Amino acid sequence: MFARFWGRFVGVRISAQGEVAEILRDPCGGLDCIAWEDDGLTIVASAVPAWLPVPRSWCIAFDRVAQALHDPLLVWEDLLLDGPVAIFPGTIQPAPLETLPTALWSPAAIVRRGAAEPVADAEAAASLTMSLDDAVRALALAAGPLAAEVSGGLDSSLVAASLIRVREDVAPWINLYGAEAQSDERPYAIALGAALGIDILSVPHATGPLTEADFEAISRGVRPGLAGIDMHHDRDWSDRLRTAGATAIMTGRGGDSILLQGATADVFTDLWRARGWRSLTSPALTGLARLNERSIWSLIAGARRETEARPARRNELITPIAHRTVPRWLNDCDDLGPAKVLQIAGLIDGIGRQSPSLQTRTLSVLTPLLSQPVVETCLALPATQLVLGQRDRGLARFAFRDRLPSIISERRSKGEMSAIYGRMVADNLDFLRPWLLDGRLAEVGLIDRAAAEVLLSRDNLIWRGTYGEIMTVAAVEGWVRAWSQRLVPL
Incomplete structure (x- = not known):
């Protein structure tokens, strides 16, 4: 099957x-x-x-x-x-x-199969274009009234460039912008709209106070509602798109990982593990050194000593544990380089982000970049080919260069939404502090109360960030509370 x-x-x-x-x-x-x-x-x-x-x-x-x-x-x-x-x-x-x-089926098996059957860059680009076009076509033609997200970034632009070839009745093409310059992608969305001949509706990021009811609303499923943490945004878009008559929305979600946004030194490490000293003749060596502002000697030295996975960043809100479980798909990656391991980790996260949210209650959220044809195409290609030696998502940029305006295909910056989520946490500390310090996770000893007292402060948010860690724990707390109530015998 x-x-x-x-x-x-x-x-x-x-x-x-x-x-x-x-x-x-x-x-x-x-x-x-x-x-x-x-x-x-x-x-x-x-x-x-x-x-x-x-x-x-x-x-x-x-x-x-x-x-x-x-x-x-x-x-x-x-x-x-x-x-x-x-x-x-x-x-x-x-x-x-x-x-x-x-x-x-496993991602690592697809990676190994691809390594045994290398293809030229032109063939890889053609395969990527065909798989994305096919995925978009299949999803779009099976959907009813369809909207599409146009973030202004590369991933949603790739999807849009395929979608206009299939459906002429997409409405609205919708763009989200934040209050800060780094989270306002409207200039890029406008350029894409002009190039593709589509009208784009730009709407501000919806904000509001966090409440117990918000967390209860995203905690009704069998898994914590990590896919629905941006509750006000999800609710706003659901209302807007339902009013517009859409029953589905197509997004570029998942592209950062599967297309390999990170053109880091890890990419050369993958090449070193595959080719050894022969990798020194690759143009990727100088390209990646220049991109990462490192000497070629430091890339070589780093690749030679790369023998084990780097430890994950620790969430200091959480009480330490003696043993940490490794996700199943990452347990089968000992022979893979760190860039491909990171790609697989991103795939796992992408699968989770398809989980229920306030938006998916009213809309079918379609993610062609996380479809099996695109995923298998990208997993089978080596990291150096996905970045074409020196550009994040370089192969995708090359494959779609004739469909996208240069302001997007050659763009080197990326929209940054962390300020939005940082403000969401900072503005809701009066709710989040008791929610976590006096909640079920703290009660059973999974939250380090002393550390949380420090981390749940404006000073910490300014100097250290940790917005994502705080909201992740808050969502798990909401799920534990919801299921603790549901599992009480009647």
Whole structure:
């Protein structure tokens, strides 16, 4: 099936006796899948709505909550609940559910296959163009009234350049802008609109106070609502697009990772691991040295001593733990270079960002850059080819150079939204401090209260940031509270 079909799907094979025999989930995880057994009945679902009773044996798995707080990628893997079973993307789960699943697809396997079958740059560019065009066409033609996000960045511009070839009735083409210059992408969106012949609606980023009701609204699913942390924005766009008559929106989400935004020294390390001393003849060496403002000797030295994965950044709000779980797809990467490992980590995060949010309750959010054809194309290409030796997303820029205005295809800066989210945290510290310091995570010892007292302050936000870490923990807190209430026996 994975070779013949792609999209958001779950497959269930029924035995001759009418029982669930096997459950299959698509490789790119666009549709969640969980299963459980209750009174002799096997239930397979993508969600557990509030009206559906859950078995009394279910409980919050605080050991996995602790792991997920240290590495949020784990939120999209095993459930933080004991009882139901999550079907992992690209796997088949036999019955009974206690049986170990079989992995049929993995990113690392695609990377290795690509390494064994290298292609020239022109062929790689053609493959990328074809896979994105095909994915956009399939998603667009299956959708009803369709809107599209045009951020002003490269990723959504690539999608837009493919979309105009398929649908003439897209409305609105919508752009988000922030109050600061670095988060105002309207000049780039306007340039894209002129080049593609489309009218773009620019709307300001919606803001407002954070409340317990906001976190409750994003915490009803079986996973914490990390995909819906920007609640006011999601609600605003849902209202606008519903009023406009759209039932789906196409976005460029996932492009940063799968197209390889990071043209860092890690890219040369990947090349060194693949070619050894022969990599010194590659133009990528001087190109990456220039881009990263480093000497070629430091790149070589760094590549030679690169023997293990770098430790993840620690969230100081969280109580340290003795052992940290590695996401499943990253456990199979010992022979891969750090740039490809980072690409796979970004894919895991991208899968999670397709999870339910306030926006997905009213709209189908379509992400062609996270579709199986595009993902497999990009995983199979080496990091040096994806950046063409010296540019972030260099291959994508080259492949679409004739469809995009040069202000976008040759752009070296990137829109920055961190100030928006920093202000959201700073303006809501009066809510977030008691929400975290007196919440369930602190009660069970997963939040370091002393550290949190310091981190949840304006001074810390100014000097150290940590906006993302704070909002991640706040969302997990909301989920734990919501499920603690739901699992109380009636």
